[in-house]
Amino acid sequence: MDRLWQETLEHLKEIISPQLFSTWIKPIHFIRVEKSTVFLQVPNRFFLDWIRDNYASRIEQALSTMGAVDYHVVLEVGKPENAIGTPAESDANQNFSAPVEKEIFPQKKPEFFPSNLNPRYVFNDFVSGSSNQFAHAAAMAVANNPATTYNPLFIYGGVGLGKTHLVNAIGNAILKKNPDMRVCYYASEKFMNELINSLRYARMDEFRNKFRSMDVLLIDDVQFIAGKERTQEEFFHTFNALYEAHKQIVVTSDKFPKDIPGLEERLRSRFEWGLIADIQAPDVETKQAILKMKAEKNAIPLPEDVAYFLSNSVTSNVRELEGFLIRLGAYASLTSTSITLEMAREVLKDILVEKNKELTVEEIQKTVAAHFNIKMADLKSPKRLKALVLPRQIAMYLARNLTSLSFPEIGERFGGKDHSTIIHAIKKIDRCQEDDFQLRAVITTLKNNLTR
Numbered sequence: 357m358d359r360l361w362q363e364t365l366e367h368l369k370e371i372i373s374p375q376l377f378s379t380w381i382k383p384i385h386f387i388r389v390e391k392s393t394v395f396l397q398v399p400n401r402f403f404l405d406w407i408r409d410n411y412a413s414r415i416e417q418a419l420s421t422m423g424a425v426d427y428h429v430v431l432e433v434g435k436p437e438n439a440i441g442t443p444a445e446s447d448a449n450q451n452f453s454a455p456v457e458k459e460i461f462p463q464k465k466p467e468f469f470p471s472n473l474n475p476r477y478v479f480n481d482f483v484s485g486s487s488n489q490f491a492h493a494a495a496m497a498v499a500n501n502p503a504t505t506y507n508p509l510f511i512y513g514g515v516g517l518g519k520t521h522l523v524n525a526i527g528n529a530i531l532k533k534n535p536d537m538r539v540c541y542y543a544s545e546k547f548m549n550e551l552i553n554s555l556r557y558a559r560m561d562e563f564r565n566k567f568r569s570m571d572v573l574l575i576d577d578v579q580f581i582a583g584k585e586r587t588q589e590e591f592f593h594t595f596n597a598l599y600e601a602h603k604q605i606v607v608t609s610d611k612f613p614k615d616i617p618g619l620e621e622r623l624r625s626r627f628e629w630g631l632i633a634d635i636q637a638p639d640v641e642t643k644q645a646i647l648k649m650k651a652e653k654n655a656i657p658l659p660e661d662v663a664y665f666l667s668n669s670v671t672s673n674v675r676e677l678e679g680f681l682i683r684l685g686a687y688a689s690l691t692s693t694s695i696t697l698e699m700a701r702e703v704l705k706d707i708l709v710e711k712n713k714e715l716t717v718e719e720i721q722k723t724v725a726a727h728f729n730i731k732m733a734d735l736k737s738p739k740r741l742k743a744l745v746l747p748r749q750i751a752m753y754l755a756r757n758l759t760s761l762s763f764p765e766i767g768e769r770f771g772g773k774d775h776s777t778i779i780h781a782i783k784k785i786d787r788c789q790e791d792d793f794q795l796r797a798v799i800t801t802l803k804n805n806l807t808r
């Protein structure tokens with residue numbers, strides 16, 4: 357099992373950024389396995405909450421990918437004495453001594469049909485702002501009246517913007533009102549792993565019966581099944597069976613259905629049958645409100661100026677924002693100090709320098725060119741072909757929105773165009789976005805890709 361844990365760590369290293377891996381995964385210690393439960397040790401309570409909410413299901417998926425199928429993770433707080441695994445990053449973590457606490461993830465319901473829902477993700481703890489109010493309202497409508505108006509509900513948005521939170525909130529709210537309903541949350545990778553196992557052990561009937569008997573099926577990060585022929589086929593039949601039986605389906609993705617490469621046409625069109633709601637990057641006020649709410653929940657005293665500093669310093673990923681808060685809270689608790697602006701600047705300096713690097717027009721052009729499958733040189737050229745004009749105007753629009761360059765400076769980077777051309781492009785994209793839902797979706801996707 358030690359080897360399996362090391363292999364799981366290697367796998368996680370590949371799918372999580374080095375920064376996040378060293379902050380959150382490295383300090384975890386493997387303790388033991390009992391039946392199909394893997395006991396892991398984390399340095400403190402903050403860590404436990406954070407890992408449970410953000411990484412537990414990924415760890416379970418990674419274990420499953422490495423062969424430990426259907427294993428559950430139990431997190432414990434404590435000293436790393438009996439632990440095996442990579443050493444914790446900081447001395448502070450090593451020396452932390454706290455009473456041992458245990459928490460099981462996922463919190464399995466005793467009944468036969470586990471919902472896999474994270475009980476902490478509820479509507480009350482979701483901050484609604486202009487960036488997410490449409491998705492929030494749609495999610496509430498579905499939770500109040502499942503399978504009546506918006507079916508399927510498709511929520512899309514960039515990394516760490518609250519899709520998993522919202523989809524779990526829908527499930528939790530429905531179950532609260534209707535405890536007998538069969539509500540089930542599945543990360544699409546877990547759906548795929550379960551399918552693979554059912555195929556391997558000739559248990560497809562069981563698999564189909566299970567998924568087709570649900571009242572509410574919540575599938576998170578559906579983009580992962582794109583390109584996986586067998587999984588898409590099985591999901592397609594599950595979708596049809598549930599839809600025809602008037603059961604609610606909610607799907608999340610990091611992209612608009614049309615923009616998911618490798619997604620079968622028949623699934624794409626079904627996702628567009630219901631309501632599609634986007635979550636955009638939060639503005640500074642929403643970020644501040646989220647931080648304050650999270651600080652209160654975690655009993656972290658967060659001064660106003662630090663909340664403002666954090667909200668202004670990081671790009672858009674709420675998970676990262678929350679990670680900074682937890683880091684500050686842990687630092688303050690371990691060193692028995694209070695959180696101040698000076699301390700926040702010091703503790704987060706390495707990460708924030710990296711984050712504050714401004715995007716370049718070249719990066720924007722590269723991303724736009726790749727999205728539209730055209731050459732970067734075409735974005736700078738004077739060619740007036742229809743297939744080039746829109747991508748070029750979008751790239752100009754993004755350059756204005758995501759960098760601090762002036763109109764003439766942007767013109768310069770687009771092959772020496774006049775500033776009036778840039779102004780015209782920006783106005784046009786601004787105007788068209790108001791009515792053109794698909795254009796808005798493309799711009800959201802590009803913005804999310806550029807600022808993640």
Ligand SMILES: Nc1ncnc2c1ncn2[C@@H]1O[C@H](COP(=O)(O)OP(=O)(O)OP(=O)(O)O)[C@@H](O)[C@H]1O
Binds near residue numbers: 409516577610674
């Ligand atoms: N509006 C919000 N209010 C409160 N918390 C939020 C909000 N948006 C995001 N969060 C928090 O940010 C963290 C990341 O959110 P979540 O996991 O739902 O993101 P995601 O969009 O599903 O990301 P991914 O694309 O990586 O799956 C969670 O802890 C969640 O509670």
